[in-house]
Amino acid sequence: MAERYDVLVIGSGPAGLTAAHAAARHGARVGLVDAQALPGGQVWRHDVRFSAPAFARRCMQATLEHIKIDWLPQTRVVGAEPGRLLVEDPRSARWLKYGALVLATGAREVLLPFPGWTLPGVTGAGGLQALAKQGWPLAGKRVVVAGSGPLLLAAAATARRHGARVLAVFEQADRAAMLRFTRGLWRWPARVMQAAVLRAQLAGVPYHFGSVVTAAQGEDALREIEVSGPRGQRRIACDQLAVGFGLAPNVELACMLGCQLEAEGAQQRVRVDARQHTSVPGVYAAGEVCGIGGRDSALIEGAIAGLAATGARTGIASLQRRRAQARAFARQLRETFAIDQRVRALAQPDTLVCRCEDVTLGALDAHVDARGAKLATRCGMGPCQGRICATALAELGRAAGIAARPPLFPARLETLALAPADGIAASLAT
Amino acid sequence: MSTCICVIVNGKPVEVVAGASVAAAVARAGSRFRRSRSGEARAALCGMGVCFECRVEIDGVPQQQACMLIARAGMQVRTDG
Numbered sequence: 001m002a003e004r005y006d007v008l009v010i011g012s013g014p015a016g017l018t019a020a021h022a023a024a025r026h027g028a029r030v031g032l033v034d035a036q037a038l039p040g041g042q043v044w045r046h047d048v049r050f051s052a053p054a055f056a057r058r059c060m061q062a063t064l065e066h067i068k069i070d071w072l073p074q075t076r077v078v079g080a081e082p083g084r085l086l087v088e089d090p091r092s093a094r095w096l097k098y099g100a101l102v103l104a105t106g107a108r109e110v111l112l113p114f115p116g117w118t119l120p121g122v123t124g125a126g127g128l129q130a131l132a133k134q135g136w137p138l139a140g141k142r143v144v145v146a147g148s149g150p151l152l153l154a155a156a157a158t159a160r161r162h163g164a165r166v167l168a169v170f171e172q173a174d175r176a177a178m179l180r181f182t183r184g185l186w187r188w189p190a191r192v193m194q195a196a197v198l199r200a201q202l203a204g205v206p207y208h209f210g211s212v213v214t215a216a217q218g219e220d221a222l223r224e225i226e227v228s229g230p231r232g233q234r235r236i237a238c239d240q241l242a243v244g245f246g247l248a249p250n251v252e253l254a255c256m257l258g259c260q261l262e263a264e265g266a267q268q269r270v271r272v273d274a275r276q277h278t279s280v281p282g283v284y285a286a287g288e289v290c291g292i293g294g295r296d297s298a299l300i301e302g303a304i305a306g307l308a309a310t311g312a313r314t315g316i317a318s319l320q321r322r323r324a325q326a327r328a329f330a331r332q333l334r335e336t337f338a339i340d341q342r343v344r345a346l347a348q349p350d351t352l353v354c355r356c357e358d359v360t361l362g363a364l365d366a367h368v369d370a371r372g373a374k375l376a377t378r379c380g381m382g383p384c385q386g387r388i389c390a391t392a393l394a395e396l397g398r399a400a401g402i403a404a405r406p407p408l409f410p411a412r413l414e415t416l417a418l419a420p421a422d423g424i425a426a427s428l429a430t
Numbered sequence: 431m432s433t434c435i436c437v438i439v440n441g442k443p444v445e446v447v448a449g450a451s452v453a454a455a456v457a458r459a460g461s462r463f464r465r466s467r468s469g470e471a472r473a474a475l476c477g478m479g480v481c482f483e484c485r486v487e488i489d490g491v492p493q494q495q496a497c498m499l500i501a502r503a504g505m506q507v508r509t510d511g
Contacts, residue, residue: 033481035498035501036479036498037498037499042478046449047449048432048447048448048449049432049447074498108476108478108480109476109478109480111475111476111481118466118470118472119471120462120463120471120472120473121473122475123473123474123475123476123477124476124477126476126478127474127475127476127477127478128477129477130476130477130478130497131453131454131457131474131477131497132450134449134450134451134453134477135446135447135449135450135451135454135455135458136453136454136457136474136477136499137454137457137458138449208472219460221471221473222472353484355466355472355475355481356467356482357467358466358467358468358470364473382482383482383485383493384481384482385479387473387480387481388476388480390483393434410482410493
């Protein structure tokens with residue numbers, strides 16, 4: 001079974017939503033694909049207890065209810081060929097054909113290894129936020145939030161709203177960097193408001209700078225953490241540690257399609273032109289996958305990509321001007337929250353780096369390249385396909401290749417059986 | 431607004447708010463999600479379908495990502511923790 005869309009959009013966060021809507025308004029028949037059951041991506045993830053902001057609700061409703069848009073939830077892209085994608089949902093698998101493709105695959109969290117990070121009770125910062133919104137039990141739990149970036153405050157606020165006792169937020173960036181950042185904030189008044197609201201929601205929660213969680217301890221679950229800060233070492237008893245070091249673009253699908261990538265710090269992003277066009281004809285990209293920029297640039301870039309994908313000539317120039325302003329903010333963020341050398345040195349030789357295959361950092365020492373390490377240790381060969389360890393290793397300055405071989409995610413055999421013999425099945429055999 | 435549903439985790443009934451993920455149900459049951467290759471206890475990490483640490487068996491189907499699926503009444507969840 002194959003379906004054909006004029007424009008196929010992958011990802012239903014802010015970028016995917018505006019891309020689908022813009023393309024549909026321009027007359028295209030649009031398919032909107034997302035691996036989650038509900039739209040919104042990470043930033044507008046559905047919360048089981050609290051309703052989304054009115055603007056987010058309007059944006060999601062306008063897109064999902066549009067007569068020219070087919071909403072394809074719980075659908076994962078597994079493979080790609082020119083002009084079509086192999087997708088899988090909980091019941092079936094099929095090929096989706098497209099005229100133009102918009103990649104709005106967003107970002108994941110950068111999770112860096114440190115002693116004890118595999119203990120139950122340790123999650124990502126955005127990870128805890130996502131889990132809390134889906135009903136993860138937090139009422140009365142002692143939560144510490146750590147790592148780097150503005151996401152820490154958002155995660156702490158969400159945890160608190162869901163009943164957690166947030167003991168503290170530990171930011172690795174030092175006070176001087178934070179002061180420089182806040183002094184420059186006046187150029188983005190909306191961001192000042194956002195920061196003020198978050199701080200108000202976190203009244204009474206200490207926010208420490210230059211502080212790093214160096215270890216998590218416990219038997220089969222987290223009991224205690226060690227924190228190193230300007231005033232020395234301390235130990236804190238807690239039930240949950242939410243720790244994240246910013247975001248990394250989800251470039252795997254783009255990579256598999258042959259789109260040119262470029263460096264985004266230690267990570268990679270998809271290279272696009274002023275119309276969000278990638279290096280592959282007919283393939284556009286928008287939002288975090290083009291570099292971490294936040295919700296505002298995602299909304300704008302999605303609209304540009306959606307219009308460009310339908311061949312529109314008008315309406316794009318004004319969006320391009322707004323995009324420049326939004327992207328400038330992202331650059332400021334990157335400089336302020338650049339990861340300190342101390343954080344890169346947290347993992348010890350016996351610290352697990354690859355959580356799927358239980359490979360330690362020390363086991364990788366004997367290997368000069370990612371391929372050699374993979375063959376000898378199975379690092380990156382588990383179900384996450386290196387999404388966690390390769391991202392971490394890149395941040396630690398170690399060789400780490402992007403996993404872009406089909407299937408893009410673990411898939412059912414009946415799904416792979418749909419692929420032609422010389423495609424996915426053959427690459428599995430090599 | 432928040433009605434609850436009942437999910438069975440390792441044979442024990444657990445109540446979660448309607449719309450909650452299977453991951454939330456497993457956490458509420460106090461269960462671990464899985465054992466790693468070397469036998470470590472593991473639980474949900476990324477919360478968004480990337481890390482595969484929250485894999486459980488649901489209604490007899492193994493290797494399901496608990497954070498990606500919404501809990502349904504009567505669902506049978508099994509962990510190997």
